Amino acid sequence: MSSGSSREVIPIPADERIKVIFKRLEVRHDGDWIGSGEWYFRAWVDGQPVGNPRARGGEQSPIDVRDRDQIELDQSVWCAEVNVYSKTEVQVVFEALDKDVISDDNMGSFRYTLRKNAAWQQREFRHRLENYTLIWEVQLSVGGVFVRHPDTAVFATRRNIVGRTDTGEVTYSTVSGVIGTCRLEICPVWPVPPDQSLPTRPPPVGVTPVRNGAAKEVRPDSDINIIPNPAVIPLLSDPTPVTGPPPALPPGAPPGATAQTAARIEVTYYYPDTLNFTDDDPRLEWEADPPDRIGFLGNNRGLKVLVYGKTEGDVLLTVRFQGAVSAQYRAVVATIKQIPFRANILNHLGSSPRTRPEDVPNHIAIANRFLRQVGLELVPDANVQRTDGAIETGHAAVYRINNVPINRTRNVHGSHPISSRLNHRPNVLNIQYIHSIQKNSPQLLIFGWATDRPAHPDHPSVSDNLIPTPSWMAPTVAMGGGGCGVSPDPNPGGPIRINLLEASNRPGFPNLAAILITNDNGDPTNQQGQLRYGNCIAHELGHVLGLRHRVGAGPDGSIGHPPQQNIMCQGEPPMVRQDFDRIQARAMRRSPLVPP
Amino acid sequence: MIILMLKWIFVSLLAFGWCSVGSASMKERKDNTMVEKAINTLSNSRDSNQLYAAAVSLLKSPDPVDQANLLKFLSKEEFLSRLDSPKDYERGAKYLRIARLIKEMCSSPIPGIRQLLVELMHQREFIANETRVELLIWASVLLRPAPPEVVKFWDAHSRPDDCFAALVIKALADNGSQPAIDLLERKLASSDFENEERIWWMRTAILTHRRDVPILKACRRLLEKELPPSLQLELVAVLFDYQPDQWHGPDGMYPPPPETQASEEAKQLIQIIGEYALAKVKLDERLKKIVHTKVEELKR
Numbered sequence: 016m017s018s019g020s021s022r023e024v025i026p027i028p029a030d031e032r033i034k035v036i037f038k039r040l041e042v043r044h045d046g047d048w049i050g051s052g053e054w055y056f057r058a059w060v061d062g063q064p065v066g067n068p069r070a071r072g073g074e075q076s077p078i079d080v081r082d083r084d085q086i087e088l089d090q091s092v093w094c095a096e097v098n099v100y101s102k103t104e105v106q107v108v109f110e111a112l113d114k115d116v117i118s119d120d121n122m123g124s125f126r127y128t129l130r131k132n133a134a135w136q137q138r139e140f141r142h143r144l145e146n147y148t149l150i151w152e153v154q155l156s157v158g159g160v161f162v163r164h165p166d167t168a169v170f171a172t173r174r175n176i177v178g179r180t181d182t183g184e185v186t187y188s189t190v191s192g193v194i195g196t197c198r199l200e201i202c203p204v205w206p207v208p209p210d211q212s213l214p215t216r217p218p219p220v221g222v223t224p225v226r227n228g229a230a231k232e233v234r235p236d237s238d239i240n241i242i243p244n245p246a247v248i249p250l251l252s253d254p255t256p257v258t259g260p261p262p263a264l265p266p267g268a269p270p271g272a273t274a275q276t277a278a279r280i281e282v283t284y285y286y287p288d289t290l291n292f293t294d295d296d297p298r299l300e301w302e303a304d305p306p307d308r309i310g311f312l313g314n315n316r317g318l319k320v321l322v323y324g325k326t327e328g329d330v331l332l333t334v335r336f337q338g339a340v341s342a343q344y345r346a347v348v349a350t351i352k353q354i355p356f357r358a359n360i361l362n363h364l365g366s367s368p369r370t371r372p373e374d375v376p377n378h379i380a381i382a383n384r385f386l387r388q389v390g391l392e393l394v395p396d397a398n399v400q401r402t403d404g405a406i407e408t409g410h411a412a413v414y415r416i417n418n419v420p421i422n423r424t425r426n427v428h429g430s431h432p433i434s435s436r437l438n439h440r441p442n443v444l445n446i447q448y449i450h451s452i453q454k455n456s457p458q459l460l461i462f463g464w465a466t467d468r469p470a471h472p473d474h475p476s477v478s479d480n481l482i483p484t485p486s487w488m489a490p491t492v493a494m495g496g497g498g499c500g501v502s503p504d505p506n507p508g509g510p511i512r513i514n515l516l517e518a519s520n521r522p523g524f525p526n527l528a529a530i531l532i533t534n535d536n537g538d539p540t541n542q543q544g545q546l547r548y549g550n551c552i553a554h555e556l557g558h559v560l561g562l563r564h565r566v567g568a569g570p571d572g573s574i575g576h577p578p579q580q581n582i583m584c585q586g587e588p589p590m591v592r593q594d595f596d597r598i599q600a601r602a603m604r605r606s607p608l609v610p611p
Numbered sequence: 612m613i614i615l616m617l618k619w620i621f622v623s624l625l626a627f628g629w630c631s632v633g634s635a636s637m638k639e640r641k642d643n644t645m646v647e648k649a650i651n652t653l654s655n656s657r658d659s660n661q662l663y664a665a666a667v668s669l670l671k672s673p674d675p676v677d678q679a680n681l682l683k684f685l686s687k688e689e690f691l692s693r694l695d696s697p698k699d700y701e702r703g704a705k706y707l708r709i710a711r712l713i714k715e716m717c718s719s720p721i722p723g724i725r726q727l728l729v730e731l732m733h734q735r736e737f738i739a740n741e742t743r744v745e746l747l748i749w750a751s752v753l754l755r756p757a758p759p760e761v762v763k764f765w766d767a768h769s770r771p772d773d774c775f776a777a778l779v780i781k782a783l784a785d786n787g788s789q790p791a792i793d794l795l796e797r798k799l800a801s802s803d804f805e806n807e808e809r810i811w812w813m814r815t816a817i818l819t820h821r822r823d824v825p826i827l828k829a830c831r832r833l834l835e836k837e838l839p840p841s842l843q844l845e846l847v848a849v850l851f852d853y854q855p856d857q858w859h860g861p862d863g864m865y866p867p868p869p870e871t872q873a874s875e876e877a878k879q880l881i882q883i884i885g886e887y888a889l890a891k892v893k894l895d896e897r898l899k900k901i902v903h904t905k906v907e908e909l910k911r
Binding site: 366420421453456458459465516534535537564568 | 701702703704705707710714741745746749772773774775776777778781785807808810811814815855856857858859860861862863864866
């Protein structure tokens with residue numbers, strides 16, 4: 016297969032086989048003056064003999080032949096498969112002989128050369144010789160199947176190397192010999208940032224790319240795995256078999272993987288669109304390194320796969336396009352960890368939070384759909400002890416405190432506001448719904464505030480030295496410079512490092528973790544408002560667990576990428592910021608608020 | 612009764628000013644019917660957008676009588692609740708028509724319009740609503756030098772346990788005129804407020820203006836005479852150090868001004884305050900080093 020004038024190829028295994036089938040002969044002269052002839056055949060494909068001497072038509076089992084007979088050959092015997100990966104031509108030789116007493120008569124032989132630069136010529140051939148016509152066929156293997164494939168089917172693929180640089184593309188050739196270039200990406204940031212924020216890719220020349228990566232409308236009843244390409248693949252038990260009773264899980268085992276709980280890993284970009292890849296496309300095959308770290312729910316083919324963790328640790332997922340490595344995705348397999356929360360609604364007549372107790376579970380449900388990416392889940396605090404005049408609401412871990420002084424709920428301020436510790440419990444996330452936080456202008460909206468944070472054991476920073484880098488960030492000069500490890504990247508760089516927040520604890524409350532959530536999030540009862548509240552809770556929890564802003568005030572020291580799509584980007588709307596990345600997951604999960 | 616009299620005096624003064632311009636101004640008033648229509652709308656309409664448009668048309672009039680008419684409406688809850696419904700108030704200040712009107716007043720080039728803001732500060736029905744009080748506090752930053760009525764308004768809305776004190780204190784520092792700074796100094800010195808509250812004011816209002824000469828002068832006086840030792844330490848920290856994670860959390864809402872903005876007079880004051888702090892205030896080692904470094908830098 017030609018892969019372009021100056022391009023070399025990486026020798027990787029690929030399914031590039033052709034099959035030569037000798038199908039039948041149409042006899043004109045049987046070769047004997049009297050009676051019938053006794054014909055047998057010999058054939059060679061790529062220098063190797065074809066057929067079997069004992070099979071019908073073989074030297075030891077000649078066929079009785081008369082003029083104008085049609086001889087059907089056993090195609091399972093009179094055929095040969097050749098791996099053409101490293102070949103430029105294949106010789107096909109056939110001869111028919113008439114058995115005779117003294118010496119066998121050659122009834123005609125032919126020789127033909129199949130060539131790579133002619134795309135191996137998938138078709139049926141008719142070769143007319145003096146005594147017979149031979150009908151034979153060349154088939155190409157696509158997806159391991161030899162049939163007559165459509166002209167547009169992809170026969171062969173190669174990862175491209177120009178000079179010593181991997182271009183990040185795959186060159187492919189179709190059955191009819193058309194050569195094209197394909198690129199696939201699995202962006203770890205969801206929603207996928209605009210192209211100008213992504214590593215430079217080879218431009219798709221004259222072809223149209225296909226994109227997948229729009230923000231998700233997260234609702235309280237969305238599947239928990241709604242955000243694709245998470246940083247953490249959850250550790251789950253094997254799924255229930257299709258037939259038979261579900262296996263009994265041992266005590267403490269994680270729940271079984273389902274389509275609603277396994278991680279969704281999706282190709283986010285490819286070209287050309289003419290390849291028409293489907294969600295379960297057999298041409299795209301996924302594998303994991305190490306292989307036993309994850310399992311695939313359903314098959315491991317297509318643009319989208321479902322995976323679940325089997326053992327904890329890093330995992331590299333690779334998708335191959337008919338054998339050629341096309342894209343990679345790195346994640347962490349880890350257990351889902353639960354953080355207890357309690358919510359307090361701080362009311363003052365005329366200046367109350369808009370949130371009602373029944374709204375809180377919806378906000379938490381949405382926050383959990385964002386937190387699933389980092390393997391965390393907020394669960395109601397089982398301890399129902401109350402202080403500060405809090406009253407139960409009928410919703411687990413949700414309390415009201417009525418008639419608080421107005422400055423405990425309106426224009427709340429202070430380095431450690433008293434509002435944050437009303438009816439709190441140590442070592443849980445205390446979510447205090449208030450009217451508002453002090454601001455300097457009516458134009459300003461302040462949705463939330465992480466007021467009390469435990470000390471992070473890794474402060475002042477955490478790092479990740481694997482590629483592709485988290486969020487495909489390029490290391491800064493201070494981190495050693497270089498690229499993110501997404502081809503083409505001649506210089507994959509040093510580790511990515513992010514700075515963490517200092518602890519912030521008020522005297523006498525060493526284990527208080529608290530966030531304030533305000534009315535600026537809007538109507539807590541409708542879909543848009545719920546999304547804002549849930550997204551805000553996830554953002555503020557990120558701060559409590561040590562994260563700084565990715566972009567905004569007090570940034571985390573990375574390159575500020577992605578510009579808007581990370582949940583820790585300050586002030587971005589929830590239909591834009593939906594992502595946590597791998598290094599953030601590592602940091603968040605190490606916070607003392609997260610149970611070991 | 613007193614309020615009514617004040618209002619009458621205000622309207623009379625406005626009317627006098629208008630008359631003194633002469634009859635030419637009156638002739639320039641191109642569209643009497645437009646004004647009448649606006650007043651009619653303000654009196655009767657229940658359409659909030661119409662009310663807003665009518666109010667803006669009066670605001671844009673250079674005629675003090677029109678402004679006085681508008682003030683009459685803005686002083687009544689009945690009108691204000693037609694302009695913005697309770698549901699609008701629930702959505703927040705950003706979305707209120709009254710907020711947009713106040714913004715118009717702040718940016719208006721017409722003489723006398725800002726006086727409307729001052730008048731509103733003493734309209735009982737207007738300031739019965741917390742959100743409207745907040746709007747006035749934010750707007751008051753522009754009233755320089757702050758007239759006595761504004762100082763009175765600030766003072767009345769910065770009492771212990773109300774919900775406006777921190778807004779007012781920030782507005783005082785942002786206003787920066789001497790009456791505002793004087794009130795700020797009094798509030799910071801007042802033991803009616805908890806230390807935690809006053810520390811927050813330092814970490815916001817003082818920090819964001821820590822190279823302004825009037826603020827530095829007030830800080831010097833506070834440091835030398837009026838603050839208890841624990842607050843002295845905090846004030847020195849705010850003037851010389853910056854700990855956003857500890858003071859404000861992750862959102863960085865209150866950055867200090869660039870050091871390059873400091874005038875020569877400000878630098879001299881910083882040096883004096885620094886030397887005083889090193890000599891008289893019990894600083895921890897870290898802060899002592901920071902103050903010492905800054906003082907040495909200024910000496911050079």
